[in-house]
Amino acid sequence: MPAIAFRRGSTLTDPDCLTDIDAERPTPGLHDLLVAVHAVSVNPVDTKIRAGLVAAPDSVRSLGWDAAGIVEAVGEAVTLFQPGQKVYYAGSFDRSGSNAQFHLVDERIVGHMPETLGFAEAAALPLTSLTAWQLLFDRLGVPPGKPADAGSLLVLGGAGGVGSILIQLARRLTGLTVIATASRAPSRDWCLALGAHHVIDHRRPLPAQVGALPVPPVTHIAALSHTAEHLHELAELIAPQGRLAIIDDHDTLDAAPFKAKSVSLHWEMVFTRPLYRTPDMIAQHRILGEVAALVDVGVLRSTVNRVLHPLNAARLIEAHRLVEGGGVSGKVVVARSVDDMAQPAQEAGR
DSSP states (O other): OEEEEEOTTOOTTSTTSEEEEEOOOOOOOTTEEEEEEEEEEEOHHHHHHHHTSSOOOTTOOSOOSOEEEEEEEEOTTOOSOOTTOEEEEOOOTTSOOSOBSEEEEEGGGEEEOOTTOOHHHHHTSHHHHHHHHIIIIIISOOOSBOOTTOOEEEEETTTSHHHHHHHHHHHHHBOOEEEEEOSSHHHHHHHHHHTOSEEEOTTSOHHHHHHTSOOOOEEEEEEOSOHHHHHHHHHHHEEEEEEEEEOSOOSOOOOGGGTTTTOEEEEOOTTHHHHTTOTTTTHHHHHHHHHHHHHHTTSSOOOEEEEEOSOSHHHHHHHHHHHHHOOOOSEEEEESSSGGGSOOGGGTTO
């Protein structure tokens, strides 16, 4: 089967950083789905593993931790899916990725694809939706609902993939006042269109900007990028007994500035449940189901920004370049064909 391999520690100028190969078609294990991949999205984790900045197991030959496709075959113990069904998922960090014609994934971390989306739109959602959902509801412990005394949520890096979903979830499902950060006019407009109440510039001092807003105290912070650069500012502006959740990578992190305010620190890593086969691993199947339902009733929307095709090494190199270069709000997707870029026929005019 066609697949795209990668060379660890490579830059995009290396001719073999991503290459088209012929790989053996995989066979499903007990809980596995064999998925015919129709679209993938490229996340920062893909570029970091390729560049050697994040280590992945030697068994990982292909990148890709977001996919949408059709179930081709199922393992003997599979109960949640049948061949022919459309699915979307983020996969697991310890298995080869979705940059291939066929891909194996455990059914417990897979969701039925939103009915109102095409493959390209759906492929943009899984990793960022799971990260944002787990961060907001599991790590920060924000209850769904709109109480009058809800505080404010500061989203550091609001225009990225996770921020784009987090803004929507917090605005539509909670009572938090949502303050996003963005440094460019298009990014600011993107955050506001997704539902942010306010947008501030992370290139300027954050406490003064937040202090000038007519908002409740910042009780929750989602630090999605460049956390270390803003750590002392975050400690200054967060309310006593607030909660801070972080997703970006750090060799070390000094949490001491948060002690005086009794601020709790939470990490969110989207692959924790599948990587450690936690007892609640199936929660990701349920979360993707909730996200699909919210998409289908118009509460959430896909954050796809750019779609390339076909799914081969050349197009993935282009997608990696866009992600590494920054400046693209939302997600970059690579579809297998032009047909996979389209919305379902009944939704094409919405």
